[in-house]
Amino acid sequence: MPPKPSPRRSTLLAELSTASRRYMAAYALFNQAVADRLGLHPTDLQCLNLLGLEAAPVTTGRVAELTGLTTGSATRLVDRLERAGYVTRARDTADRRRVLVTTVPERMAEFGAVWGRLTGGWDGLFDAYDDDEIALLLTHMRRTAELSAVQIARLRAEGDAPDSP
Template identity: 35%
Template sequence: MEPEVLERFTLYMREQSALTVMFHTKVAEQMGLSATDEKCLDLAMRAEGPLTAGRIAELSGLSTGAVTGVIDRLERAGFVRRVRDPHDRRKVLVQVTPGDLGKFEQLFGKAQASLVEVLSHFDDDELQVIERYLQLQIETFRRRVIDT
C-alpha cells in the first residue's frame, strides 16, 4: 500500500473516531452517564437478552471490576437491573430497563438521519463494498484491540 494512501485513510479514521467519541460523550452527558457507561448500556441494549457482567467485560474490553462499577452506576440511574438467571439461580444477569430510554431516541435519530443522508450518495454496488469494508474493519479492530 502506498504510504500516502495509508496516511490519508489514517486521518479519515482518526477524524471519524474523534467525532464518534464526541457524539457519544454528548449523548452520555445528556443521559447523566459517562461515555463508557453509555457504550456499555448500548452493548446491553443490542444483546439478544440479559447479559452477565463477564460478557459485558468481554464485549467492551473492560475489566470485570470496571464493569461492576458501570453496572452499579447504570442501575442507580435506572437503565438496568440485576436479575437472577432463571436457568442457574447462582448467576446474576444485567437486564436493560426500557423505562426512560425512549426520551433519548431523538439523540440517536439525528445520527441515523446523517447516516441516511450519507448512504443516499451511493448505489447498491458501492454500499456492498462499504458494508464489506466496515465488517472487516470491525472484525479486525475487535480482534486486535478488544480481544487482546
C-alpha cells in the same frame, strides 16, 4: 517481497490514515456529546448500545466481554447503569447462582429517542452511495470491529508494559 505501492496508492493510504484519525476523533467526541446529553459516561453509553443489540439479558461477565473491560470494571459500569435506572439485576431463574443484567425498556426508549433524533442526518449520508459501496462500507466496519477487538485484547494483555521500539 510485496510489490512497491504506486504513488497514488501511497498518497491514498496517507490520506486514509489522516481521515480515519479524524473520523475516530469525531466519533469519540460525538459519543461524549450524546453521553453528556443523557448524563452518562461514554463507556456506559456504548455499553447500553451493545446491550440493546443483545437478544436476552446478560451476565456481568458478558458485559465484560462486550466492552473489553475487566469483570471488576464491568461490575462498576453495571452499578452506574443500575443507579441511573437503565438496567436492573435479577437472579437467573434457570440458575440461581447467576445474576442477569436486563435493560429497562422505558429508559432504553429514552435512549432510543435521542438516537432517533440524530439518525436522520446519519441515514442521509448513505443516500449518495450505491448498494455495492454500502456493502464495502459494511465490510470495512465489520473488519474494523474485529481488528479493534484483537487490538483491545493485545493492549490488555500487555498491561502497563511500555511499547517496544
